[in-house]
Amino acid sequence: AEEAISVGALGRMTKRALDDRFLRPVWAFGEITNARPAPRGHLYFTLKDEEEEATVDVVIYKTSLTPRMRDRVKDGARVKLRGRMTYWAPRGRTQFVADRVEPRGAGALLEALARLKEKLQAEGLFDPARKKPLPRSPRIVGVVTSRTGAVIHDIRNVAFRRGGAHILLAPATVQGPTAAESVRRALAALCTVKGVDVIIVGRGGGSSDDLMAFNDEALVRAVAGCAVPVVSAVGHEVDVTLTDFAADARAATPSQAAELVVPDRAAVRALFRERHGRLERAMHQQVARRRLLLGRIERKLGDPRLGLAAHQQRVDELRGRLESALGRSMTRRGRATQALRARLLARHPGRVLAQQRSFVDGSLLRLQAAQRRSLARAHARLGRASAQLDALSPLKVLARGYSITLDRDGHALRRAADVTKGDPLRIVLEEGELRATVESVVAPSKVGEP
Known part of the structure; x- marks a missing residue:
């Protein structure tokens, strides 16, 4: 029988074979996905072929990593890498150890996302003016996430700790090819439930491929068109999806979303007590100031009965003066009225008409006499002119x-x-x-x- 070898020996054989094949560094290009830094400073990501189904795990060790290389390694970026293929026995996987990164432009996926983002932004789906305010004290909080994931437990625990709110879960698939449609249906179902005040759409962290469902155009439009305020809590703080832009608010984590939506009753009570104490102290101070002011006014005014008596005397004096002035005024007005009556009688229409008629008759007689005299003088002038004209007439000659x-x-x-x-x-x-x-x-x- 053939002799069997151990797994360690098999790993060493694989590693030697790869080392012998890649004596010199090679260049490989593709699109970066799932880029993530390690706590020790190394950088891990996947390099994906854009034309066929092929990927390779890539690591850039801290000793080779420069700030410029770190900036170039972004999800969706097209890069060209220099390195060697190697085998890592503890995990039993091959990986490409790179020591140099050169850009080749944005990847197809990143370009598609950029175009979709520009399109939706041009339509106004990301406009801050259309975002709805979150309710201050929601009674029912809808949650769209996985039924079995940690997100729903985190949200439930935070809501319970902060004083409680009814959590209504609409379970959905949050990863995979059917995730976008599943999340959209769950969101639509919550929008039809009466009494839901706000909705959290969330899932835990993951790679860019894991979060790709939340960049789906139909899902983004559903989030933007939801009648209920929506909070996006997808991934971690560094993860940004298009639903974050379309939602009415964004939270770095699902727990932060619960804190953003559910008010802390203990903090509210403490604030109420603090405000109540301040208001009570302010009222006591105001009452004290008003009492002090009232005492000063009382001392300044003295006995009000003396003041009233003095004012009453003044009123009596003014009344006497007013009555006296009113009597004199009535006397003057009576005399003036008598004089006006006499003048009015003198200008009575019957008397005035008789005077005018007499004046008109006299004027008519004077006018007729003047007319006769004027006609006589005209006849005389006409006779003299006729005699002169007759003397000068050729017929006389x-x-x-x-x-x-x-x-x-x-x-x-x-x-x-x-x-x-x-x-x-x-x-x-x-x-x-x-x-x-x-x-x-x-x-x-x-x-x-x-």
Whole structure:
């Protein structure tokens, strides 16, 4: 029979085979997932192939780790690593021991998450203005998480320690390919329960792949659209998912979420007692100050009966003065009223109309007389003007034997030079006209010659 070897021997054989194969460092590239620092300073993560189903565990020891390398090792980052494959016998696994990290850009998963985050942020799902305030004293707290995990126990213990609140669990799968749909259905079921004041969506810590369900778009939209305030408590403080941005509040851990939601009754009672004591002391101080002020006022005022008597005397004096002034005022007003009545009677409408009628009649007679005189003077002026006009009339000249000679156009002739031989003429007499023709034109110097 073939001789069997021990597990330790098998591990040493495996380690020698890998050491012989990787005498020199090799470069490998892929996408980082599940990055986590160790307490001793080493850095562990998984390098995943983006084109096929293949992964390898990677460790960078503290002696090789630089701050720049630590910054480059992030979940979803594409990197190129230099190192050697080795076998770690205590755990029976192979791992890639890297000593150098170079960036190759963001991984496909990280890029997809970044695009989804930008899309949802552009739609306003992460807007702080749309976030709902948490209730101050919720009676029923809904919890969406695993039925068997530590999250529900932590939340229940914290709530009980802080004074109690009714915890309503909607169990869901929080890891794996069906986790997003399971959490979304549980959240929708709690939203339909009447009386649920606030909902905690939580799970414990894990790798980035374990928390990937809480980056699902449908789940993020369900959290943002929930009518009840939602607190996201996914992973640890360093873990950030898209549900953290969409929720109305974020807690670093499920226990912190319970502390955030359930008020501490002991602290509330202590605060109430402290405020009550302060209020009581303030009231006593206020009463003391008011009593002191009242004593000062009493001493300043003295006996109120003396003050009332003095004021009553003053009132009597003012009443007498008022009555006297009122009598004088009534007398003056009576006299003024009599004077106004006399003036009013003098201006009575009947009397005023009679005076005006008499004035109008006299004015009418004066107007008629003035009109007759004006007409007489006008007739006289017209007679004189008519006599003057008659004296200047051409007809009067014609009556004395003169005549008027007109040319063919009817214009009166004043000079012989205005016509020529053969022109027709009209000679106007006092009675009738004569028609003539110019036989000759005599110059002015020859007038009278034969």
